[in-house]
Amino acid sequence: MAVLSILLLLPLTPFLHRFTFHFPTLFFLIVVGCMVYNLLAFPFSRNARLKTYFIQTTDLDTGINQVTLTGLDGYIQDIIAELPSAAGQKLNCTETSLSLRTGLRSCSWTGLTPNVVPESSNSKHALAPYSNHTKPSYKDWVSYSISTPNTTHNSALFTLRGLNSRACRLTSSHPFASVHISNTTLPSSPVVAQNGSTEVRLFGREFGGQFEVNVTWADGKTKGKKGRVGCLWSDGNGVGEVPAMDEVKRFAPVWSAVTKGDVGLVEG
Numbered sequence: 001m002a003v004l005s006i007l008l009l010l011p012l013t014p015f016l017h018r019f020t021f022h023f024p025t026l027f028f029l030i031v032v033g034c035m036v037y038n039l040l041a042f043p044f045s046r047n048a049r050l051k052t053y054f055i056q057t058t059d060l061d062t063g064i065n066q067v068t069l070t071g072l073d074g075y076i077q078d079i080i081a082e083l084p085s086a087a088g089q090k091l092n093c094t095e096t097s098l099s100l101r102t103g104l105r106s107c108s109w110t111g112l113t114p115n116v117v118p119e120s121s122n123s124k125h126a127l128a129p130y131s132n133h134t135k136p137s138y139k140d141w142v143s144y145s146i147s148t149p150n151t152t153h154n155s156a157l158f159t160l161r162g163l164n165s166r167a168c169r170l171t172s173s174h175p176f177a178s179v180h181i182s183n184t185t186l187p188s189s190p191v192v193a194q195n196g197s198t199e200v201r202l203f204g205r206e207f208g209g210q211f212e213v214n215v216t217w218a219d220g221k222t223k224g225k226k227g228r229v230g231c232l233w234s235d236g237n238g239v240g241e242v243p244a245m246d247e248v249k250r251f252a253p254v255w256s257a258v259t260k261g262d263v264g265l266v267e268g
Contacts, residue, residue, distance in 0.1 A: 044255035050075055052252075053101070053261030056114060056244050058268040060138040067111030067244045070096050070104050070261055077107060082251045085111050085244065112243035114266045116233035117141055117163045141268050142168075144229045155216040162231030164207050167263055170200040172227040174217055182212035201263065232264025242266060 044050045052071040059065070067085075069076055077093070080086045086109045093107040144160035154177075160168055175196025196218060202211045217225065239246055242265050248258050 046254045049255055049257040052258050054258050055261040056266045060141050060268045063138045066108045068106050068108040070106040073105040079252050079256050115241050116266050142231050158213045160229055161210040165231040165233050166204045166207055168202045168231040172198050174225055176215045177218035178216045180214040230267055233266040234264035
């Protein structure tokens with residue numbers, strides 16, 4: 001590139017001494033102006049948007065939900081300030097715990113109630129019968145049971161199912177040493193890493209399908225273990241299914257874009 005520039009400017013050398021100081025001064029001002037603009041101009045636009053990550057978590061025992069947006073610190077607060085549901089609320093902002101998004105900041109607030117579980121009259125996989133046009137309560141969104149065999153003291157059988165959901169997960173305070181999922185073909189390689197895993201993600205082919213998972217712990221005990229059972233909903237194709245996501249798409253600035261921050265849009 002340097003050689004090409006020299007060859008292009010070489011024919012001008014006999015005439016450069018005739019140029020007055022106005023030409024280099026003009027070029028210098030253009031360079032300074034471009035540099036100042038690049039340093040002070042807003043870094044995002046409609047054609048170069050800031051990517052943000054959305055996830056809504058719902059406590060199915062209390063019905064309280066938290067909407068979380070993850071993005072660059074300083075800009076993510078400006079985006080949330082445009083949302084009506086966040087008006088007047090104090091944001092809870094922390095550094096994201098995901099290693100793939102190091103340097104980003106997650107801010108949470110109480111958002112709009114999700115409608116990912118339809119009325120019982122339209123649901124083929126309801127866990128219990130309801131009257132016509134009656135929406136299941138939050139506690140009915142996920143059903144699960146935990147049993148421990150009498151023969152072993154380091155394993156447990158989890159049976160869980162989510163209404164209108166095809167994905168669930170198990171988390172534990174202690175790593176699982178082995179995992180066996182019923183009615184599935186496991187790969188030849190180990191399902192769990194050598195050091196164990198504190199999370200098991202389950203994906204089914206049908207909505208409302210049931211998962212049966214047998215897990216074991218390496219320390220030989222089931223007592224004292226703490227964990228969490230939940231399911232996820234990621235189908236937000238219709239308006240009103242995830243109102244918090246619809247709100248972000250409608251009121252967020254044009255220089256921002258939003259995508260889901262986890263396997264699902266809503267977790268409960």
